Amino acid sequence: MDSWQMECCGEPFALGAEVSWAVVAPDREWLTKVLGAETAATVDAAxxxxGGSPQQSAPVRGTVTGISAVHCRFAPLPGEPDRTRHPVPGSGTLTPLSSARRWTSGRDGLDFVGFLVDLAAPPR
Incomplete structure (x- = not known):
């Protein structure tokens, strides 16, 4: 769950909560930069x-079985003339949590970028 999705209109949730979320295919390229290929490969939905996405599915209902805060460092790409900040590969960290709040702070020079959530749900 992207940080901006939660900050905009997300509802706090906790381990054991029953949720119903609309999901889309994850952005694997971005996830790989932040989390590494092995962890990114475990993410099956965002x-x-x-709404508005043509790939959006019917809501997925399930029980939250894991929550981790995702933080990473951002920096301009080397040699780029603009100062656009991009995730620094390998800088992503996961911090296990028991609940997800609407606002989560950065920590240790890393920006909060979202939650990695494990959801026990029937197969889609």
């Missing part, structure tokens, strides 16, 4: 509050 929560989407705002």
């Amino acid at each position: 929560e989407e509050h705002h």
Whole structure:
């Protein structure tokens, strides 16, 4: 779950909570930069509050069985003339949590970018 999705209109949730979320295919390229290929490969969906995506599925219902805060460092790409910040590969960290709040702070020079959530749900 992207940080901006939660900050905009997300509802706090905790381990054991029953949730119903609309989901889309995850952005594997971005996830791989932040989390590494092994962890990114475990992500099978991204929560989407705002609709409008042609790939959006019917809501997925399930029980939250794991929550981790995802933080990473951002920096301009070497040699780029603009100062656009991009995730620094290998800088992503996961911090296990018992609940997800609407606002989560950065830590240790890393920016909060979202939650990695394990959901026990019937197969889609």
